[in-house]
Amino acid sequence: MDLNKRLFINIIPGNTFLDKLSGTTKVRLFIALVILLVVTWDVRIIWPALVVAIIGLVSIKPNKKLVLGLIGFVTLMNLFNLFLVWVVMPDSGADIVGASTVLFRFSERYVVTAETLWYFMVRFTKFMATFMISITFIQSITPSEMAAGLYSVKIPYKVATMVSIAFRYIPEISRDFGDIKISMQARGMELDPKKTSLFERLKQNVVILVPLIIVSFDRVGNIANAMDLRGYGRGKTRTYYSEHEETPNDRKMKVVYLLLYVAVIAVIIGRIFFPGEFEIWAPWI
Amino acid sequence: MSKEKKNIGKMLLGTWDTKTVVGVAIGAALFAVLMNYGGIRVFTNTSLTTAMIVVPIVAGLFGPLPAALVAGLGNVLADLIGGWGFWFDWSIGNFFMGLFIGLLPVYGAKIEDGIFQVKHMIGYVISVLVGNLVGFGLVTPLLTFLFYSHELTITWAQAFSAIVSNGIVEIVIGIPVLLLLAKRNAKKNNLSTED
Numbered sequence: 001m002d003l004n005k006r007l008f009i010n011i012i013p014g015n016t017f018l019d020k021l022s023g024t025t026k027v028r029l030f031i032a033l034v035i036l037l038v039v040t041w042d043v044r045i046i047w048p049a050l051v052v053a054i055i056g057l058v059s060i061k062p063n064k065k066l067v068l069g070l071i072g073f074v075t076l077m078n079l080f081n082l083f084l085v086w087v088v089m090p091d092s093g094a095d096i097v098g099a100s101t102v103l104f105r106f107s108e109r110y111v112v113t114a115e116t117l118w119y120f121m122v123r124f125t126k127f128m129a130t131f132m133i134s135i136t137f138i139q140s141i142t143p144s145e146m147a148a149g150l151y152s153v154k155i156p157y158k159v160a161t162m163v164s165i166a167f168r169y170i171p172e173i174s175r176d177f178g179d180i181k182i183s184m185q186a187r188g189m190e191l192d193p194k195k196t197s198l199f200e201r202l203k204q205n206v207v208i209l210v211p212l213i214i215v216s217f218d219r220v221g222n223i224a225n226a227m228d229l230r231g232y233g234r235g236k237t238r239t240y241y242s243e244h245e246e247t248p249n250d251r252k253m254k255v256v257y258l259l260l261y262v263a264v265i266a267v268i269i270g271r272i273f274f275p276g277e278f279e280i281w282a283p284w285i
Numbered sequence: 286m287s288k289e290k291k292n293i294g295k296m297l298l299g300t301w302d303t304k305t306v307v308g309v310a311i312g313a314a315l316f317a318v319l320m321n322y323g324g325i326r327v328f329t330n331t332s333l334t335t336a337m338i339v340v341p342i343v344a345g346l347f348g349p350l351p352a353a354l355v356a357g358l359g360n361v362l363a364d365l366i367g368g369w370g371f372w373f374d375w376s377i378g379n380f381f382m383g384l385f386i387g388l389l390p391v392y393g394a395k396i397e398d399g400i401f402q403v404k405h406m407i408g409y410v411i412s413v414l415v416g417n418l419v420g421f422g423l424v425t426p427l428l429t430f431l432f433y434s435h436e437l438t439i440t441w442a443q444a445f446s447a448i449v450s451n452g453i454v455e456i457v458i459g460i461p462v463l464l465l466l467a468k469r470n471a472k473k474n475n476l477s478t479e480d
Contacts (some may be wrong), residue, residue: 216314
C-alpha cells in the first residue's frame with residue numbers, strides 16, 4: 001500500500017451530508033459509535049453498526065479505488081491477527097461462546113470449532129465496523145473541526161489543539177517517512193524482509209528514524225512561533241472559526257447520538273450488573 | 286546561574302507553552318506513523334516498533350506528562366488509522382509507560398542542557414523496566430479485564446511480548462539516541478543565563 005495515499009485527510013470540508021455537519025456533531029457521533037463498538041461483543045449491535053458504517057462511507061463519496069485497497073489491506077491484517085489468536089488459543093470459542101462443536105481436528109491441541117469461528121467472525125466484523133467508521137470520520141472532518149469538536153466535549157483546548165495538529169501532520173510525516181525510505185534504498189539499503197535478518201531490519205528502521213525525527217522536530221519551532229505570533233494560548237477559553245451554528249441536520253443527528261449514548265450506557269450497565277454466562281451471544285446456544 | 290530546585294510537581298507537569306503543545310502533537314503523529322510502518326511484527330498487534338523511541342526523546346525535551354501524552358494519544362491515533370480496532374486499555378498502558386520513562390528530568394538527566402551520564406543511564410533503564418511493567422503488566426491487563434474480560438489470555442501474551450520488545454527498543458536504541466541528543470545540545474550550551 002502506498003504510504004502517501006494510505007493516510008489522507010481533508011483540509012477543506014466537502015459537500016456531502018456528513019461533511020456539512022458541525023465539528024461538534026461529527027466528533028460526538030464518532031465517539032458514541034466507537035465506544036459502543038468497544039464495549040459490545042453482541043452481533044445484534046455490531047452488524048447494524050457495520051451497515052451504518054458502510055452507508056456512511058458510501059455517502060461521503062470517497063475515492064473508491066483507494067478505499068477498497070485500504071479495506072483489502074486491513075482485512076488481510078485482521079485475518080492474520082485472528083490466525084495468531086487461534087495459534088495461542090485454538091479452542092477460544094469454548095470459554096467465550098460456551099461450547100465446542102469440533103469441525104476439523106489437526107492435532108490434539110489444534111482444533112477448529114464452530115464456536116471459535118463464530119467468535120472470530122464477531123471479532124472481525126467488530127474491527128471492520130470500527131475501521132470503516134474511522135475512515136468515514138477521517139474523510140469527513142477537517143483538523144480544525146476536530147479541535148472544535150473535542151473542545152465541545154470539555155477537553156482542555158490545548159489537548160484539543162494537540163490532537164488536531166497531530167492529525168494534520170500524520171500525512172506529512174508519513175510522506176517524509178516514505179521519502180527517506182526511498183532515498184535510503186537509492187543508496188543501496190536492502191529493505192526486502194525476505195533478504196535481511198531481523199536484527200538487520202531493526203537497524204535499518206533506526207537509520208530511517210534518525211533523519212525522520214530531526215526533520216519532524218525541526219518543524220516544532222516554526223509551528224509554535226507561528227501560533228505564538230497569532231496569540232495562541234492567551235485566553236482561558238477558545239472559539240473556533242470553523243465551527244458553524246447548528247443546522248437542522250445537526251439537530252437531527254443530535255437525537256441520533258444522544259440515543260447512541262443511551263445505548264452505550266445500557267450496554268455497560270447490562271455488562272456490569274447482568275453479565276451473561278458467556279461473553280458472546282450465538283444463535284444456537 | 287541560580288540553582289534553585291524546581292518542585293517535583295512542576296517537573297512532572299512540564300511547562301505548557303505553545304512549544305510543548307506542538308512538540309507533543311508532532312511526537313504523537315510521529316508515534317502513530319511509526320507504529321503503523323516502522324515496526325517488525327512480533328505477535329498480534331504488538332511489534333518491535335521504533336515508535337517507542339519517540340517517547341524518551343519527547344521526555345528529554347519536554348518532561349514526563351508530555352511524554353505520557355505522546356504515548357497515549359499516539360496510540361489512539363495509530364488505532365484510528367491502523368484499522369485493528371480501538372484498544373483503549375493499551376493506550377492507557379502506554380500513557381503510564383510514558384509517564385515513567387518521562388521521569389528523566391526528575392532524577393537529574395537534562396537532555397536539553399546536555400547532561401546524560403552513566404548514573405542517569407542506569408536510572409533510565411530502571412524507569413523503562415518499571416514503566417513497561419506497570420503499564421503493560423499491571424494497568425493494561427487490569428483494564429482489559431474490565432473492558433473485555435475474555436481477551437485476558439491474549440493480553441497476557443501480548444503484554445509479555447510488548448514488555449520485551451518495547452524494553453529492547455527503548456534501551457538498546459533509546460540510550461544512544463538520548464546520548465546523541467545530549468551531546469548535540471551540550472555543544473550549543475556554553476553560555477549561561479543571567480537572572
